[in-house]
Amino acid sequence: xxxxxxxxxxxxxxxxxxxxxxxxxxxxxxxxxxxxxxxxxxxxxxxxxxxxxxxxxxxxxxxxxxxxxxxxxxxxxxxxxxxxxxxxxxxxxxxxxxxxxxxxxxxxxxxxxxxxxxxxxxxxxxxxxxxxxxxxxxxxxxxxxxxxxxxxxxxxxxxxxxxxxxxxxxxxxxxxxxxxxxxxxxxxxxxxxxxxxxxxxxxxxxx
Numbered sequence: 136x137x138x139x140x141x142x143x144x145x146x147x148x149x150x151x152x153x154x155x156x157x158x159x160x161x162x163x164x165x166x167x168x169x170x171x172x173x174x175x176x177x178x179x180x181x182x183x184x185x186x187x188x189x190x191x192x193x194x195x196x197x198x199x200x201x202x203x204x205x206x207x208x209x210x211x212x213x214x215x216x217x218x219x220x221x222x223x224x225x226x227x228x229x230x231x232x233x234x235x236x237x238x239x240x241x242x243x244x245x246x247x248x249x250x251x252x253x254x255x256x257x258x259x260x261x262x263x264x265x266x267x268x269x270x271x272x273x274x275x276x277x278x279x280x281x282x283x284x285x286x287x288x289x290x291x292x293x294x295x296x297x298x299x300x301x302x303x304x305x306x307x308x309x310x311x312x313x314x315x316x317x318x319x320x321x322x323x324x325x326x327x328x329x330x331x332x333x334x335x336x337x338x339x340x341x342x
Contacts, residue, residue: 138157139156145168153165159215159216159323177189177191187208228264230256231256242324259284278316291332295307319334
């Protein structure tokens with residue numbers, strides 16, 4: 136989950152107080168003025184004792200943060216996590232890529248980053264991280280059979296194309312609950328695909 140703070144924001148829509156959410160690749164402002172600002176759009180990222188000053192082409196904001204937190208936010212904005220960092224794939228991780236021919240895995244960032252990590256690629260479970268391309272809602276019937284791949288404390292990332300009415304985050308979440316898994320995080324997999332992290336509930340891990 137991202138960090139939260141309060142602040143003031145000024146855009147063409149007006150000026151006002153807002154809750155500020157620091158997500159993996161953007162800032163979300165919710166309140167008297169609402170906006171989504173990608174990190175890459177920011178032209179000024181200025182931490183200081185008075186908070187974090189941010190400027191982008193059509194707006195500006197000051198986030199109410201301590202000097203220390205202001206610097207932490209600035210660092211995270213300037214150095215956003217890479218895809219594999221978001222997926223929890225580190226050197227030494229056992230990784231299974233399920234449905235490797237699925238179009239979502241053609242994303243060059245995923246292939247390039249995976250090639251740079253000293254991971255153990257395995258054809259099936261058990262694995263620390265499973266990355267699974269889901270093409271249609273019928274594929275979700277396989278979820279129950281994948282629990283053994285990640286039990287007790289691994290993660291299964293379901294990846295699907297954005298913008299589909301017949302397959303979205305809610306479909307994946309509901310199928311996961313029916314199978315006995317819970318979702319703990321959603322992430323941007325690529326410009327065209329989203330991913331939902333599914334895990335075995337702590338009460339069922341037996342550890």
